[in-house]
Amino acid sequence: MATYRKRGERQWEARIRRKGYPDKSATFPTKQQAELWAQSIESQMVRKVYLDTSKAESTSVSELLERYQREVVTQRENYSSDPSRIANLCRYFKDLPLINLTSECVATFRNDRLRCAIPEDASKATQKAIERQNIKEKRVGPASVTREMNILSAAVKHGMSEWGIFLPHGNPVSVVKRPKKEPSRERRPSEAELERLIEHSDSPHLADICHLAVETAMRRGEIANIQWQDVKLSTRQLHIPKTKTGRPRTIPLSQEAVEILLRQLDSLESIPESGYVFPLRADSITQAFIRAREKAAIDDLRFHDLRHEAASRFFEMGLDDMKVAKITGHRDWRSLERYTHLRPDGLANEIDIAKAKLRSQKTVTKSKDL
Known part of the structure; x- marks a missing residue:
């Protein structure tokens, strides 16, 4: 049964106590909103379709990630770069409740973390300015952003499957597009x-x-x-x-x-x-x-x-x-x-050698036929 209590100016608390379910409470600006919320929750309990979101409400994204690092990441043989990625995620999302982590939040994170692209025709001064901006704002490349998003997605998935954290709309990270991959580097030092x-x-x-x-x-x-x-x-x-x-x-x-x-x-x-x-x-x-x-x-x-x-x-x-x-x-x-980036001049030499070898073989074959 739901009870309502006025806690102050524009603060109405609704509290639900029902056998077989944990106590549930929330505060709203008006009593009408509190009643609508309580009716919705009680209806779900009556129909036995209610799933408790209290853990998702009381757990922040940072707390989830820190627990994931302690209990999951550190058990792997090779996890050297994961702690720094988790630290980046914790700095960004801070105390955001897990229940409020939406696909829009994740997409914003992706865009904020991606470094600004440097136009091919940009001057040296412009290139340096963009590089300085990327460093100052701690922006990184698509591969790094994808890895951070994958860690966040894995932590949310683990929390849902192993720690009883229920998110009404599922894992929000899984539906967000990963950044487009950059072309493979072909840089070879002379x-x-x-x-x-x-x-x-x-x-x-x-x-x-x-x-x-x-x-x-x-x-x-x-x-x-x-x-x-x-x-x-x-x-x-x-x-x-x-x-x-x-x-x-x-x-x-x-x-x-x-x-x-x-x-x-x-x-x-x-x-x-x-x-x-x-x-x-x-x-x-x-x-x-x-x-x-x-x-x-x-x-x-x-x-x-x-x-x-x-x-x-x-x-x-x-x-x-x-x-x-x-x-x-x-x-x-x-x-x-x-x-693997083979030098074009080396490949050209190999083609010449292969052609010369093929011509030699054809010459030997013709002489045999004669």
């Missing part, structure tokens, strides 16, 4: 750019880290987490126990890669059984790379582009898909293709 980058570095370790990335196609975090116990110089192998995909892999080491690791070993007073090979953590590698890139005046080069460069070089050396995937850790050709 040898001259790599030399300039290393020359302008203020870190004594960045040169070896960059060269190792190009030799092995390892990710930034994988290089930062190399430990001596996983290095087998006698067999020229390196074991990577924790990867982005959660699947450990063992990669071969080229002679250049072995020499890089030996240089790190020579800098130590004794041969270690464990411990990190490089003293820089992942974020420090990025910061050192950015400082060197800016001093060297190199445009649009990221540390991850070195992984692209390595994969492309493997193909140019003649390694097949399976061998390259074994080294890079890609599970299928489609994902590997994104990181």
Whole structure:
């Protein structure tokens, strides 16, 4: 049965107490609105179709995300980047009640987070201004926004299925369009750019880290987490126990890669059984790379582009898909293709060689026929 109480100027509280259901209350500007709300809730209870939304009303989006991180994310083997994405979501949605999270809210978040596009014909000054604006407003690319939306959607879905949080209109994140993907990057550093980058570095370790990335196609975090116990110089192998995909892999080491690791070993007073090979953590590698890139005046080069460069070089050396995937850790050709950018001049040379070989074969066949 519903009761009504005036709590102040334009404040009418409706409270519903009914056997078999939790107490329910809400405050409205007028008594008429309070009565309409109470009648609607009681009607649902009578028809046994009422679903309690109190948890969604009392739980904020930030609280949901923080619980999701504690109880779900931290149980995964590889979750290094998820906490920072959850922090971004918590800063944006703050204390917004989960019941008020609508598809419109999510779409607004998507648009606010997406960085402003830089026109191809924009001047250097305009490009720099847009870049500064994106950094100031903490805007990011489509891939990053999509990952944040996916985490939010997963948290809401988990809350609904596992924690008894009922949302009358379902998961609002699932119906919002993800940002359109950007074209795959085709940026490959030249040898001259790599030399300039290393020359302008203020870190004594960045040169070896960059060269190792190009030799092995390892990710930034994988290089930062190399430990001596996983290095087998006698067999020229390196074991990577924790990867982005959660699947450990063992990669071969080229002679250049072995020499890089030996240089790190020579800098130590004794041969270690464990411990990190490089003293820089992942974020420090990025910061050192950015400082060197800016001093060297190199445009649009990221540390991850070195992984692209390595994969492309493997193909140019003649390694097949399976061998390259074994080294890079890609599970299928489609994902590997994104990181592979063969140089047009190299492909042109291969075409010439193939044509010459074909002409030679035709000549031999004709001579045999004669």
